[in-house]
Amino acid sequence: MTAADAMSVNVTAVDVASVDVASVNVTSSETILxxxxxxxxxxxxxxxxxxxxxxxxxxxxxxxxxxxxxPAARTVLVVAETAAGMGKLAAGLRTVLDGPGARPTGPPxxxxxxxxxxxxxxxxxxxxxxxxxxxxxxxRRHSAGEHRVGFFGFAPGFAYLDGVPESLRLPRxxxxxxxxxxxxxxxAGNQTVVYPGGxxxxxxxIGVTTARLWDVTAEPPNRLAVGDRIVFEVxxx
Amino acid sequence: xxxxxxxxxxxxxxxxxSPDPGTGPEPAxxxxxxxxxxxxxxxxxxxxxxxxxxxxxxxxxxRSFRLANRLVxxxxxxxxxxxxxxxxxxxxxxxxxxxxxxxxAPLTVDGxxxxxxxxxxxxxxxxxxxGRPWAGCRxxxxxxGGIEAERVLGSASRDSLTGLGPxxxxxxxxxxxxxVRPVPAVPLELAFSVVPxxxxxxxxxxxxxxxxxxxxxxxxxxxxxPWRVSAECDRVGARLTGPPLAIGSVxxxxxxxxRGAIQVPPSGEPIVFLADHPVTGGYPVIGVVTDxxxxxxxxxxxxxxxxxxxxx
Numbered sequence: 040m041t042a043a044d045a046m047s048v049n050v051t052a053v054d055v056a057s058v059d060v061a062s063v064n065v066t067s068s069e070t071i072l073x074x075x076x077x078x079x080x081x082x083x084x085x086x087x088x089x090x091x092x093x094x095x096x097x098x099x100x101x102x103x104x105x106x107x108x109x110p111a112a113r114t115v116l117v118v119a120e121t122a123a124g125m126g127k128l129a130a131g132l133r134t135v136l137d138g139p140g141a142r143p144t145g146p147p148x149x150x151x152x153x154x155x156x157x158x159x160x161x162x163x164x165x166x167x168x169x170x171x172x173x174x175x176x177x178x179r180r181h182s183a184g185e186h187r188v189g190f191f192g193f194a195p196g197f198a199y200l201d202g203v204p205e206s207l208r209l210p211r212x213x214x215x216x217x218x219x220x221x222x223x224x225x226x227a228g229n230q231t232v233v234y235p236g237g238x239x240x241x242x243x244x245i246g247v248t249t250a251r252l253w254d255v256t257a258e259p260p261n262r263l264a265v266g267d268r269i270v271f272e273v274x275x276x
Numbered sequence: 277x278x279x280x281x282x283x284x285x286x287x288x289x290x291x292x293x294s295p296d297p298g299t300g301p302e303p304a305x306x307x308x309x310x311x312x313x314x315x316x317x318x319x320x321x322x323x324x325x326x327x328x329x330x331x332x333x334x335x336x337x338x339r340s341f342r343l344a345n346r347l348v349x350x351x352x353x354x355x356x357x358x359x360x361x362x363x364x365x366x367x368x369x370x371x372x373x374x375x376x377x378x379x380x381a382p383l384t385v386d387g388x389x390x391x392x393x394x395x396x397x398x399x400x401x402x403x404x405x406x407g408r409p410w411a412g413c414r415x416x417x418x419x420x421g422g423i424e425a426e427r428v429l430g431s432a433s434r435d436s437l438t439g440l441g442p443x444x445x446x447x448x449x450x451x452x453x454x455x456v457r458p459v460p461a462v463p464l465e466l467a468f469s470v471v472p473x474x475x476x477x478x479x480x481x482x483x484x485x486x487x488x489x490x491x492x493x494x495x496x497x498x499x500x501x502p503w504r505v506s507a508e509c510d511r512v513g514a515r516l517t518g519p520p521l522a523i524g525s526v527x528x529x530x531x532x533x534x535r536g537a538i539q540v541p542p543s544g545e546p547i548v549f550l551a552d553h554p555v556t557g558g559y560p561v562i563g564v565v566t567d568x569x570x571x572x573x574x575x576x577x578x579x580x581x582x583x584x585x586x587x588x
Binding site: 073074077081107109111112113116118122190191192195235255265 | 323324325326327328329330331428429438439440482483484485486529530531532533534535536537554555556561564565566567568
């Protein structure tokens, strides 16, 4: 980072053995920008939802100069097309993070998408037994509320959906399956997923949907987007 | 000999005497005679989709890939072959210019050695073979007009992590060729690739985003240890071996990662992410190799020594 860059972004020097300024504290929003390579900033979102931060960034006129905006569990990674102007980019990001309407909020409203699920997955009986519930009750609780698309990761089209009720939370399988078909609905921890197909999987498979949520031949390939609200609807086996 | 180079380091420009539009009754085809251990079709990948969980992929050594395409007059993003550790042999149904860049490897045309020519004119039916490189591991072979391969999400890159893109290159596979392009007058004496060769490779990196999770002694060790590339290296990443760093019990939720990220798993032995790296990771990233030097890491072999040097 050049001296001019550093001046524009309110740098708080970090105590690093090799004297490098790799993170920038943006104290007014308690959000931290951390350097992620020549062209990247990793935004630690503090009390703001990464999906909302990502949406705000994408709405900026200068966002066309960005190659990637990747929201995750607590962070947003921003990667520029070129390494020029990383200080200016940090200043722009800070403006978004500090701007009006950028107070702590929930995720953006998103769309409401209903996904029909047949609750007859191979792990459903075991899940029900471990939770002390009837299989029908597992299905009822899984389909009762809304699930929010938190972020994509792990594999193409693998959307982490938040909002699994406390009563359904289980750790992952001790041994993942080598390959899980598209449409399998599974749970682990406070998250649920509709498998995009062709990936390994260590989550508990409780059902299946015929809805195609990820299709590499479609434009766009994703039917779900970060921030969308998902409702599972029980359909008869 | 079908090569148009008069001597190593000297180049005689030739023109096509009989233009080949590639549109005759016989389609122009590249046929794979032998595939070698790990050849794949690549273009410049599928950037911009990381928020959907799609890795960027693309060549492990982008600089050599672009050079190969430029040498035969193709746009830089044209699909070409990435050959790992040699073993590839191809033949064309029509005479075309081909360029071979990246890890320097013994080349033969119909068994006759070719020397000092990053670009050559390969006659229809002749077999061009790429041997095992004597430095580096990835050699790029581009054909004038480019090869035609399945595109997935806008790219013909084979992503070894997710399986997106064309199938791995196999013996007997055939690829159509695009319309022939005029070969530019590139000063070929400048057309060399940078690969690690003779002694440790200096690899520059930036600290962050999670270097603060490591104490000063470990950060110091990262930059003073001569790291060796282990046998665990592929297009996803290269694991380095050396005295392990201590990361303690870090509970870091998954976050976005970039090519070049130096991720430190609980073993304490760093992994440098390459072209097919996952879009998110849960281990702390102590630093990121610079754009300028990550292609060099993409050329390293097990046993190669790296020195990690921080830049500002």
